[in-house]
Amino acid sequence: MSNKVLQMNHIMKIYPNGVVAVEDVTFELIKGEIHALLGENGAGKSTLMKVLFGIESPEQGQIILNDKETTVKSPQDAISKGIGMVHQHFMLVPSLTVAENIVLGVEPAKSKMFIDMDKAVEISKEIAKKYNFEIDVTSKVEELPVGIKQKVEILKALYRGADVLILDEPTAVLTPQETDELFIQLKKLKEKGHTIIFISHKLDEIKEICDRATIMRNGKSKGTHNVADISTTEMSRLMVGRDVVLSFDKKPIELKDTVMKVRNLTVKGSTGVLRVDDLSFDLKAGEIFGIAGVEGNGQGHLVEAITGLNKKYNGEILVFDEDIKKHSIKQIRESGMAHIPEDRMTLGCAKNMNILDNILSNQFDSKELSGKVMLKSKKIQERVNELIKEYLVKCKSSKQNVGMLSGGNIQKVVVAREFSTNPKIIIANQPTRGIDVGAASFIRQRIIEYRDAGCAVILISADLNEVFELSDRLAVMYKGKFAGVFKDVDSVTEIELGKYMLGIKHDDRLEGIIYEQ
Amino acid sequence: MNSNTKFNILRTLLSVGIALLISFILILLTSHEPVKAVVKLLTGPLESTRRFGNVIEAMIPLIFTGVGVSIMFSANQINLAGEGSFHIGGLVATVIALNTTLPAGISPIVCILLAGIAGSLVTAIPAVLKIKTESDILVSSLMMNYLILYFSNYILSYFIKDPSAGSVVSYAVPEMTQFSTIFAGTRIHIGLFIAIVVALLGYVFLYKTKLGYELRVTGENQDFARYSGINVLKITLISSLLGGFVIGLGGGVEILGMYSRFSWTSLLGYGWDAIIITTLAKKNPLYVPFAAFFLAYLRTGASIMSRSTDVATEIVIITQGLIILLVVAEQFLSKYKHKMIAKEAKATLGNVKEVE
Numbered sequence: 001m002s003n004k005v006l007q008m009n010h011i012m013k014i015y016p017n018g019v020v021a022v023e024d025v026t027f028e029l030i031k032g033e034i035h036a037l038l039g040e041n042g043a044g045k046s047t048l049m050k051v052l053f054g055i056e057s058p059e060q061g062q063i064i065l066n067d068k069e070t071t072v073k074s075p076q077d078a079i080s081k082g083i084g085m086v087h088q089h090f091m092l093v094p095s096l097t098v099a100e101n102i103v104l105g106v107e108p109a110k111s112k113m114f115i116d117m118d119k120a121v122e123i124s125k126e127i128a129k130k131y132n133f134e135i136d137v138t139s140k141v142e143e144l145p146v147g148i149k150q151k152v153e154i155l156k157a158l159y160r161g162a163d164v165l166i167l168d169e170p171t172a173v174l175t176p177q178e179t180d181e182l183f184i185q186l187k188k189l190k191e192k193g194h195t196i197i198f199i200s201h202k203l204d205e206i207k208e209i210c211d212r213a214t215i216m217r218n219g220k221s222k223g224t225h226n227v228a229d230i231s232t233t234e235m236s237r238l239m240v241g242r243d244v245v246l247s248f249d250k251k252p253i254e255l256k257d258t259v260m261k262v263r264n265l266t267v268k269g270s271t272g273v274l275r276v277d278d279l280s281f282d283l284k285a286g287e288i289f290g291i292a293g294v295e296g297n298g299q300g301h302l303v304e305a306i307t308g309l310n311k312k313y314n315g316e317i318l319v320f321d322e323d324i325k326k327h328s329i330k331q332i333r334e335s336g337m338a339h340i341p342e343d344r345m346t347l348g349c350a351k352n353m354n355i356l357d358n359i360l361s362n363q364f365d366s367k368e369l370s371g372k373v374m375l376k377s378k379k380i381q382e383r384v385n386e387l388i389k390e391y392l393v394k395c396k397s398s399k400q401n402v403g404m405l406s407g408g409n410i411q412k413v414v415v416a417r418e419f420s421t422n423p424k425i426i427i428a429n430q431p432t433r434g435i436d437v438g439a440a441s442f443i444r445q446r447i448i449e450y451r452d453a454g455c456a457v458i459l460i461s462a463d464l465n466e467v468f469e470l471s472d473r474l475a476v477m478y479k480g481k482f483a484g485v486f487k488d489v490d491s492v493t494e495i496e497l498g499k500y501m502l503g504i505k506h507d508d509r510l511e512g513i514i515y516e517q
Numbered sequence: 518m519n520s521n522t523k524f525n526i527l528r529t530l531l532s533v534g535i536a537l538l539i540s541f542i543l544i545l546l547t548s549h550e551p552v553k554a555v556v557k558l559l560t561g562p563l564e565s566t567r568r569f570g571n572v573i574e575a576m577i578p579l580i581f582t583g584v585g586v587s588i589m590f591s592a593n594q595i596n597l598a599g600e601g602s603f604h605i606g607g608l609v610a611t612v613i614a615l616n617t618t619l620p621a622g623i624s625p626i627v628c629i630l631l632a633g634i635a636g637s638l639v640t641a642i643p644a645v646l647k648i649k650t651e652s653d654i655l656v657s658s659l660m661m662n663y664l665i666l667y668f669s670n671y672i673l674s675y676f677i678k679d680p681s682a683g684s685v686v687s688y689a690v691p692e693m694t695q696f697s698t699i700f701a702g703t704r705i706h707i708g709l710f711i712a713i714v715v716a717l718l719g720y721v722f723l724y725k726t727k728l729g730y731e732l733r734v735t736g737e738n739q740d741f742a743r744y745s746g747i748n749v750l751k752i753t754l755i756s757s758l759l760g761g762f763v764i765g766l767g768g769g770v771e772i773l774g775m776y777s778r779f780s781w782t783s784l785l786g787y788g789w790d791a792i793i794i795t796t797l798a799k800k801n802p803l804y805v806p807f808a809a810f811f812l813a814y815l816r817t818g819a820s821i822m823s824r825s826t827d828v829a830t831e832i833v834i835i836t837q838g839l840i841i842l843l844v845v846a847e848q849f850l851s852k853y854k855h856k857m858i859a860k861e862a863k864a865t866l867g868n869v870k871e872v873e
Contacts, residue, residue, distance in 0.1 A: 014855075330746035339744070347744045350737035358678065361734055361745035370727050377725065 005029045005164060005195050006052075011061035013047050021047035022058070022235055023219040029164065034186060034196045036206040036227065039216035039239055043436070045199050048216070049166050053085045054078040062129035078437040084162025086153040090167045094142035099124035102156050116512070126384045127159050132188055146294070147178035149187070158194075165189065165199045171205055172462075176498040183209050201239070203232040215239055239437075251452045253449075253472045256285035259425055259456045260306070261515070265315035267480075275301035276313070277480035284356040285424070288447065288457040292464060293503050299460045301343060303429050306458075307339045308332040317426065325380025332435070333362060335425030340414060340431045342460075344407075348414040351403030355395060357404050359417045366421075383420070391416040392442065408439030415443050419450065426450060426457045434464060444470060464494055475514065476500035483507065485514045527799065532843035535810075540836040544828055554826040558833075561821030562814055570703025572817045577604070579809035580712035581767020582791035584719040585760040586592050589640065591597035591723055591800045592756035593736035598643055598658035600788030601665035602636035602761045604781060606768020608669045609635040611687050611779035612827045614694040614772075615677055616708060619682070621693040628694060629711075629769035636765015637758040639665055644757035648750050666784055673779060698772040706774035712806070715763055719802030722759075764788070793837055796844050812837070 006029040011020040022044040029035055033155035039045045049343050052063065054072035063070055065081055073079045078085070099121045108119040124137040133151050141149060150170060157165055167186075171179045186196060186209060198210055206213055207227060215222040215238045222361040223239045225259055267276035274377050276298045283289055293299055304310035306317055308329040315323050324332055333339075341347035349358050360380060369380050384398045391412045395405060402410055415431065428447060432440035446468060461467050467474060469487060475485045476497060484500040484507045486492045499505040544558075545551045562572045582599050589596045610632040619627055643658035677687040696706035723729040735742040735752045743749050767787070772779060794812060797803035819833040 164660055307744075326747070328748070329743065330748070333746045343742060345738050348737075348743050350734060351740070353737050357730070357734065360730065361741065361747070364727055373726050373728070375725055375730060437869055 003030050005031045005065070007051065007060040007062075008048070008065040009064070010175065011048060011051055011063075012059045013051055013056055014059050015047075020219055022051070024060075025216065025219070025221045026220065028213055028224065029195050029197065030212070031195055032190060032193050033211040034190055034198055034209055036210035037197055037199045037216065038203075038206060038213050038235065038483075039201060041472065043216040043239075044219040045216055046168060047219075049085065049168065049197065049199060053166060065133045065276045078361045079157075079162070080162055082163040083166065084157025084158060084160060084164070085166040086150065086168065086170060088172060090149050091105060092141050092149060092152060092156075095140065097138055097140055098135055098144070098152050098155075099137040100126070101152055101176060102137070102159050104504065106160065123159070124155070127155055127413060131155070131158060131185070131192070132395070133185065133195055134389075136305065136409070136513055146173045147175070147180075147181065150174070150182065154185070154189075158189075158453050162194070164195045164197065166199070168199045170198070170200075171202060173294075175502050176495055177207070179274050203235055206235070254286045254454075256454060258282050259285050259320060261316070261318040261321075262306065263316040263318075263442055263515075265302070265305060265313060265317065267298070267305050267310065267313045269301065275480050276305065278315075279481065279484070280315075280515050281475070283425070285454050285456045285459060286451065287472040288459050288470050289468040291458065291460045291472040291477050292467045292474060292497060293460075293462070293477035294461050294474075299429070299477055301480075302459065302477075303339070303342070303427055307337065307427055336422075338362075338418035338421060338423035338426045340418055340428045342424070342429040342433075344410055344414050347401045349410060353399055354379065354399045355388065355393065355405075355413055356398040357383050359387060359420070363421055387420055388417040406436075408435035411435050411443065412439055415446065419446060423450070424455055426432035426455055427460075428457060429460045430462065432461075440466075464497060468494075478503045478506070480512060523749065523761070525799070529844055532840050533844060536836045536839035538838055540832055541836065548826060548828045550826050554822050554828040556827050557822040558815075558818040558828075560818075561825075562817045564821075566702045568817065570700065571707050571820075572813045573703070573705045573709060575813035576709045576769050576809045577706075577712050577774065577804070578771045578785075578787045579790055579794055579812055580716055580806050581770065582764050582787045583798065583805035583809050584716050585636075585640075585762075585764035586788075586791035586795045587760075587798060587800045587802050587805060588639065588719060588723065588763065589756050589760035591736045592732045592752055593739065594644065594753060594756050594760070595655050596640050596643055596658045596757055596760065597655060597792075598640045598661040598665075598761065599791050600784050600786070601662040602764040602853060603768040603771075603787050604662075604669055605639050605665050606636045606765035606785060607772040607776075607779060607781055608672060608768075609688060610769035610772045611763070612672070612677060613688040616771065622664050623675035624691075624694040625696065625773050628835045629766050632769025633762040633766035634773075636763075636768060637761035639765070640757045640761030641754065641855070644754050648753060655706055657696075661785060662788070664851070670782055673782070674812045676781065679778065682778070685782055689777050690773065690779075694773060695777060697769070708770040708774040711770055712767075715766070716802045716806050719763065721804070723802060728752075728755065743833035764791070780821055793841055796841055844858060 008025070008027040010457045011022055011027070012020070012021050023042065023046055027048065030189070037045045037049070047056060051058045052072065054074045054077050063072060070081065072083070075085070093104065096104070102124045103120045105106065107115045108123065110116040121137055128135050128137060133155060135148060135151055141152060144152070150173070154165070170182060174182060188196075189196060189338060198206070200206055210227045212224055213222040213227050213230070213235065215235060217239060264281045265276055265279045266274065269275045279302065281289070291299060292331065301310070305313045308324060311325060319332065319335055319337065322335070345351060360369070364375060369376055369383065381398065388395065388398060393405070393412045393416065396410050402413060405413070411432070418426070426447065431447065432443055444466065447457055459467060459470055471489050473485070473487055474489050475482045476493070477483070478501060483503060484505065496505075526760070541555055544554050549556050582603055584692065585598050585602070587767050592826040610628040613628045613631050614624065617627070639661055640658070643654045643661055645651045646657050647654045656664060673685060673687060679686055679688045684740045696708055698704055698706050699709070723733060731742070731752050732755070734745065735749050739749055790812060794805055795810040797808035798810070815833050815836065822828055823830045
């Protein structure tokens with residue numbers, strides 16, 4: 001028996017929308033290693049792993065598991081073959097306890113009909129102890145912080161006998177402190193003989209924890225390297241195919257008039273929970289105001305209120321000194337606000353309409369593009385063609401359906417549309433989430449250009465790098481409030497920011513920095 | 518043409534083909550003269566001018582209801598009150614024709630316009646209910662049809678019934694208000710031109726005007742429409758008003774073109790047929806006349822078949838059902854579609870050079 005646990009040879013996967021996600025990729029795992037699968041979003045990492053886990057069936061290729069050729073038909077099949085996967089979005093039942101989640105589907109039975117709950121708790125405790133996971137197995141999953149939920153996911157996979165553990169961007173949702181803890185656990189798992197596939201695009205993490213790394217770009221493998229023998233610069237070069245511009249050229253900040261004033265904004269969620277809690281801030285022309293924070297701390301509700309999507313709020317939102325409470329979304333947009341939404345597929349586009357129709361949605365009413373009744377087809381076509389060129393949207397033509405494009409190109413269509421109306425205020429909510437580095441850097445560059453030209457920008461992002469690179473002023477949102485505000489972005493470290501994001505640190509005196517009385 | 522469009526056309530044609538084939542098999546199994554029956558079904562309408570005329574006559578109301586439903590479905594308003602709109606259109610046209618004395622050229626125009634307005638009110642009621650009370654438009658629009666039917670029966674029996682006629686029918690509509698036939702030997706009337714114009718206008722409206730664009734965006738993704746600044750509630754109402762107007766117009770045209778008296782004491786089914794047509798035409802009014810022609814041809818053929826052989830007309834209802842099932846079945850031929858797309862993607866792989 002060789003030391004290779006797994007070989008995937010010449011795998012190809014084409015999605016129903018015609019996207020070739022993985023093209024002739026070969027991938028090997030040695031027993032007991034932590035193997036990084038590295039690549040930008042959309043490089044095909046997740047798809048390759050979905051093939052391994054039986055979620056997607058490949059067009060061609062061969063999977064050899066423990067020296068035997070095999071096919072993985074379904075996740076159940078994968079689990080029975082000793083492969084476990086921890087998804088980026090957890091597959092847990094929130095209302096059940098940790099123990100119930102761990103044994104879900106393979107519950108110990110009391111008689112034929114009933115689940116032996118005591119046994120389940122016992123088993124869960126045992127397995128948590130075995131792997132040194134400190135978890136109260138009787139607590140409900142919905143009450144746990146993200147880091148613990150992830151541990152539950154890992155335990156779930158281990159309980160099902162996973163030798164090969166796939167972790168899909170496990171640190172994406174974790175704070176720096178939680179990440180450290182995860183790494184300790186992973187090293188312990190490695191010592192116990194488990195093989196781990198660590199999907200990521202964070203180079204420093206890979207350096208820290210992985211033995212080998214396979215780098216993917218554009219659906220192809222760019223080779224497997226010993227992590228010790230390859231520099232981060234080299235890895236990033238292989239990953240993107242060009243040196244990533246990590247810092248952007250920004251003009252020195254030149255603050256102009258206040259364009260938006262938010263005072264005592266309070267928003268309740270659909271269940272009556274307080275989502276935005278008495279928030280006040282000013283936004284000035286010429287600045288990028290970054291709002292960092294773990295997702296779900298009220299960022300989405302804040303955006304809904306200031307863009308006019310949700311009118312059920314208390315407090316005051318003034319845009320160019322006008323209260324927007326009575327204004328329609330159209331009026332708010334016409335006053336100069338553009339909005340890059342968090343979820344491009346639900347709010348940002350109509351996937352079954354073509355690129356042209358998608359770009360038109362916020363400007364079909366403009367004098368250049370339409371008359372009183374009719375659309376000016378020729379003018380519209382010209383404008384759309386220009387935008388496709390300017391924003392480097394990869395497509396066959398403007399008549400191609402948006403749903404057929406890659407994530408990065410869909411986002412470019414969204415950004416092209418929002419920026420083409422010459423906005424004065426840009427609300428960018430996770431503007432580069434889940435897209436390739438080329439598109440992300442292009443979009444960030446654009447945001448900076450608009451800021452340099454005197455546009456006011458609110459940038460909400462879970463990507464710390466992004467908020468650090470772009471923001472002139474930075475706030476951390478925690479439980480609907482600003483936990484901290486930094487006028488000088490360079491003065492704060494990532495670790496420091498992590499503390500604010502977790503609610504460990506909290507500043508009370510925000511007045512003056514965040515708004516003027 | 519990209520692979521998706523190609524695939525859609527192919528799937529529609531194949532669906533029609535398979536449905537016809539199954540119908541033929543059913544005929545073969547049940548009839549003593551299956552060959553004659555199939556021949557009559559397929560070529561019967563071409564045998565005489567009068568019969569081909571029947572196809573065109575049957576096509577006219579289908580175009581109106583097809584265009585109307587296409588407009589509503591484009592806005593994702595699954596409003597099924599078209600049946601009621603058509604019915605009330607016929608009733609209103611009759612009542613106006615009987616009670617006004619307008620000049621010959623103007624009278625039919627006023628009749629069908631008011632028929633259209635009545636039709637638009639019928640489809641608007643479920644839409645308003647939805648906006649105001651969030652009631653399910655599917656259920657309320659469905660119920661509208663029965664409300665209209667019995668309302669119309671009441672008007673017919675108590676206000677416009679001709680007591681001297683042998684059955685429950687209205688007084689005869691004055692000759693000068695009726696549409697004249699345009700082809701000798703048939704009953705094809707001016708309504709044909711109105712229908713074609715309505716289909717063209719429907720297309721221009723949906724694909725070339727601002728309002729039509731807003732309507733389609735709302736239909737494709739309501740959240741996206743709202744986010745973009747489109748007044749979704751306004752669009753919901755407008756699509757229902759317009760769709761109902763076109764259908765009501767059709768009801769008026771049908772009465773003035775094909776009937777001399779209002780005699781509809783049960784729902785005619787054109788509203789339902791419109792759903793078949795909309796499905797075949799992919800919600801595009803430009804394709805509606807073709808889909809309407811197809812359905813009218815099939816119906817006329819079936820009726821000829823049933824008159825000259827032992828096969829009942831109901832056989833084409835089975836055919837229609839099968840077509841709809843196959844056309845709307847997303848997964849039908851999906852494996853083939855995936856292969857086609859994969860092939861295309863592989864072919865373009867060689868052409869795209871990687872940007873290093």
